[in-house]
Amino acid sequence: MWPWGHAALGYLIYRVARHSRDQSWPPGDGPAIAVALGTQFPDLIDKPLAWSLNVLPSGRSFAHSIFIATIICSIAIVVSRRYGYRTPAWAFSIGYCAHLLGDALLPILQLDTEFLTFLAWPLLPPPPYENDSGFIEHFVNVTPDPFTLFGLALTLAVLGLWAHDRYPGIRWLVR
Template sequence: MQPVVHLAVGYLCYAAYTRLHHGREPADLPALVAVFAAGLADLIDKPLDAAGVVPVGRTIGHSLLFVIPLVLLVWIVASRRDRRLLGVAFAIGYLSHVATDIPWHVFSGDFDELGFLLWPVTEMPAYTGVKPLGTVAGIEITTLWLEAVILVAAVACWWMDGRPGVGLFRPSHRA
């Protein structure tokens, strides 16, 4: 999945959580935490891959052996500081990233590429990229088509929610 689409999915998942559990749209800071966490796996792994430290761009940051302890640590710290909602937002964002990297490999039958889930215990072969999903009216449908739909839906949802997160970057106007 493209990195920007992970951010979109993280937002959509967190927005769904806030609607189901709180009956409202996401607040600024938790929304930003969810979006940041949704991109964190790539922020960890892509530079390490580019620097030649790891063999591919889905290793440490995508491995459940790292993800689960990290999410638990953030949850514990957030809970102790009475900021549980930020811990929840982080968990939803980060776990949405790992979860959404799985279906494309399953649908395309590239099960060996799921090695990132338990890396370094399991091997992670080179990522083969965009996956074909089928043909409709002579047009090949790939994972990029679905990712585009997800991205547009997330932007529309975020816009209708009042663009949470943007308010944190606006200067305060005091009279």
């Protein structure tokens, strides 16, 4: 899934989870930014370490592992309790997990378990990706396949929801 698809999926899941838990809406700036950061976090760690520094075996390995995700989200929630910022920590964690779901969605739909091994790294090796060598190559090779178009449609729909929610997160970024 592309970055904008991850952001859209994460915001949608956070929105549904938050709205079903309590009726306070729209979300605040802090949680909106936290969910956005969470949706990008695995790629912000793994892609540079794999593609630019050659420290990781794949752009979907370390931070894409459910083991590492559990540790990072647990630390965020424990620390947030201490300082009274529980909502942003939960928003970050939902965004993080939404990212992993977004990357696992196509292999799940295709029943291709070989491309789900990134979730169990380092117990299982990362899948063999064709475009796992650099940012520019990755973007140059984008194709309008059905899953990419799904991600784009999801993004456009969630942008509408975000606008309806009065663009949470923008006020803080503009200040």
